Amino acid sequence: MTPVLETAVAPNYLNETHGIRSWLLTLDHKRIGILYVASITVFFFLGGLFALLMRLELLAPRAWLLSPEEYNKLFTMHGIIMVWFFLIPSIPNTLGNFFIPMMIGANDVAFPKLNLLSWYVFNLGGAITVFALVRGGVDTGWTFYTPFSTTYSTTYVTAAALGIFIAGFSSIMTGLNFIATIHRMRAPGMTWFRLPMFIWSHYATSLILVLATPVLAITLLMMAVERIFQVGIFDPALGGDPVLFQHMFWFYSHPAVYIMVLPGMAVISEIVPTFSRKPLFGYTFVALASMCIAVIGFLVWGHHMFVAGLSVYSAMGFSFLSYLVAVPSAIKVFNWSATMYKGSISWDTPMLYAIGFIGLFTIGGMTGLFLAALGVDVHVTDTYFVIAHFHYIMVGGTVMAFLGGIHYFWPKITGRLYPEGLARLSALIVFIGFNLTFFPQFVLGYLGMPRRYAVYPIEFHMLNVLSTAGASILGVGYVFPLFYLVWSWKYGKKSGPNPWRATGLEWTSDSPPPKENFEVTPVVTGPPYDFERMREELGLG
Amino acid sequence: MTAALLFLAPSRIAAEYDWLFWILVTICGLVALAIATFIVFSAIRYHRRSENELPPQIRGNIKLELTWTVVPLIIFMGMFAWGATLYFDIERPPGDATEIYVVAKQWMWKLQAPDGRREIDELHVPVGRPVKLIMTSQDVIHSFFVPAFRIKQDVLPNRYTTIWFQPDKPGKYHLFCAEYCGMKHSGMIGYIYAMEPREYSLWLAQGGAEGSLASTGEKLFHQFGCANCHHFDGHGPCPDLKGLYRRQVLITTGATVVADESYIRESIVDPGAKIVAGFTNYMPVFKDRLTEDQLVALIAYIKAIGPEPGTQQPSSAGDVPQGYGAQPGITGPGTPGVSGDQPKAH
């Protein structure tokens, strides 16, 4: 039996069954992960298209391409689609779905049917949102602030809210599934402190998903009831308090930021050790930092409301807690850096994305310190400073991590290698384009350009042109991987089970893995990131 | 404009703000630079030289971990304390500030001085005097943002929020709406003109007359029959409004509330909400019968009723002593005064 023959015919999750039905009705977490990749790719490029149109409009200070109404709808739809239909499911539902069971040595998630249902529910929510978009769009901003959303907007607010409401159930199902899986499905010997950091971070993410998402659901429901029946809940004209809406909205939406970035941290915590060939520095501290972020992250939502009419004392409390939640993020950055120190660092594409992530996340996190400082927040909140800040976290952080993770896990998912040179080039393009797009926005914000402005005073012109120039470069950087990854699925070099010499259980299985993940249930005997085991394989034994 | 904003802070708050801001930029910039240098250094210095390398397997160091937990925490606490102090300064207006009433609506700012001057999307103020803005919205949430003064405050319907500034340098400063408020959000822009006192009085002299805000309020007070029940001798069927402003009021539920602008407003539009202890509520609901502009005038009048009827109330109108109530109201050049406003269809 020659090796070539073996890899050619080895049954795996991709070739075991064929046809559309076998995909649409699959209960295999790996296939569901790929279904999610397809869905979120569509939403990502849709949301990206909106962003590009917005940047084009902002090329000139006056309305030259779009009317203010169209611009308002574009930033709303960009926000809604990117937040709920790309960022939140981006890493957990694709890489998380695929690799959580593999990393803990299980052959599937706890509730496979729920997993598939979650994908259908997600697409249903997306379809309804896109329907709202096609019928005329929404112009409330992704934050749906009342009373504008309940009383004044004449656009498809209810339909969009319904789409998000439904997608929320998909989030809840995924979070529930992951928690149950991580608690109950671990292989023998896989104790909590032997779990890869990827699992810890996803566990923290799932906690937030299940505890925060229901609050969004009920908030949107109340908003819709108010809008449809014109009874008072949040509208002050009807006896309500619009600040209550903001409390409820940010009780979800601030933790949601951690839903988006924790999985990014999960991926980086895998890539950095593998490509430094060193265990993750301060494993216990990084693991606990994830949990701290998940818990303290629930106590800080008020920092979105410092100028919204929050009481001064309440604002002080929220500011204080916001600084506390910055500590675990700092701990993570320091530990990733320390992991690289004295390592054996390869410059493969995933590592380039990881390095980019650490740098950009650091800038994003540190500008968060500005926004958490009460007095400083007053001037820069609701300006482009905030836009730049959260794009450094969401795009510079999560999207970089997603791309890094896709490249890192690509050989495991497809059994093929992507073209390394092209991939490095596009990583570089993304990094340059990103900084050119968003760094000028920090300056714009400090100079006082408010967000959500379709037209703007002339003094902000130059920086906006720079930003738009960056956006076009960024766009190219995102289209590249789409093409070469699809190409390499068929024509890429065969990778073998462990091209990176990584340590996790997922790399002990074939590439692509068999349907049941492992031939025999693995038994775990040692700590994670155990590169010592490799000594013999490396010829150093 | 841009350069002025960056380097010439036109108010004390703005100058203090810039201090904190640039110190934060320096600290964060240095740390970010250090991290970036360390990572790039590691990536180059420890670049993998052969496929068979196995570097020393270091798993952690407790002392280091504690250091980079505690040190950032201490720095963060410093940032928190400084930021909170500045915030208190921004949020708490000095007692002698000129009070400007701001009514925001889609998509314009209506600003009224105590002497009755009305401006739209423009505000003329003399330098060197604190200005307090008492703001409400007629429709959705807006946000009053003057980048040059580093101040911003959301403007909410059915409630008064306040912010203050004191321009120290003359100039023309942008006023933006910073909370998305619908189609022409980006058009809800205006200017604050800070003028030398001499120019300011010249400018004042150009305008036409209109009654002071409080005297408009007094007219409304009689027109709507408020005076029939609210007597100033303490014997009427309704609470005596003398010296009400800023006083602690005991209400029927046993709680006390401070009679600030929001309380007075609530007591007019929805009298039953917080009834003064010992009184029965006979008052009609004025919810849809008064415009925001009329409410503002009424509140200015009620605030102006000092402890003795007829005397001027010192604390709220302190900074316009010579003109208050007596001086003819003046409208800014080129800005027609608006009376009432268009009904808003929901």
Place this chain on the structure above:
Amino acid sequence: MAEPTVSKRTYFFTFLSLLGLTLLTTLLGFLDIGSLNTAIALGLATVKACLIAAFFMHALHESRTVRVVMFAGVIWLLIMISLTVVDFMSRSW
């Protein structure tokens, strides 16, 4: 699994206690004791909820993990309500 988790007897006494507490809640509600009314109503409701959880829902027999999940739900609810209410209460300070 031959041995049932909770005996019929316990179920029956739980049921009786719940009915008794409902009656007590209702009767005490008729007294005019100011804000104590609310406190008593909510306090007794909490006792009833605990009885249902402990016996009907077998919470006492569940694993530690499940108990953590229960407490997490309640604690997060309290976080949301208390931090929001603090804002509304301290606005006029």
Place this chain on the structure above:
Amino acid sequence: MAEPATLILREQFRTPVQQRETATLGMWIFLATEVMLFGGLFLAFTVYRMYNPAAFIQGSADMNIMLGAINTAVLIGSSFTMALAVHSAETGDRKLLTAFLTSTMVLGAVFLAIKFTEYYLHYLDRRVPGPGFSFPGPEASRAEMFFVLYFIMTGLHALHMFIGEGILFSMILRNRAGSFTAEYHTPVELAGLYWHFVDVIWVFLFAIFYIEGLHLHGK
């Protein structure tokens, strides 16, 4: 009696105990999400109750305590029969299981019937928020918020009851098909958890909507 054929061990699990514990954990996590879902409404209630104490107490005094108390008793009774259903499942008594599930369903239906009677009475009293709303006394405008929250919260609870009835019905069908044994009856336990949870929510709704204004009766 144990019938091995009905004990389905799904392929992702290694042992039946693991399968059962995972399912129970999943259900409890779901209930935690439900706590947060209703939690948002309880938060809104707390805030507006704080704003308008008099209106909320008067609104509560407007409730029909007789129907409310009876309904609470009915729902507690249904929880009792549900607990007994789980008991019968544990002892493998299929006949009793069907009997108890059916009585739980009947009691649930009685609850819903009474609840909708109440809604109808509110409708006759013009207590339904909207243009037709009316409430005696000076608190009318603020009492509307009480009724908005009342209808949303009890309505969402009633929706959960309907879903619960559906779940119970499917349990009865599965039991008649012989799916449950003393060894395998996890679905019945989970249905029980759900049903009891809906009961817990009602206990709090009863306290905040019916009890607070009772002392105003007869005044």
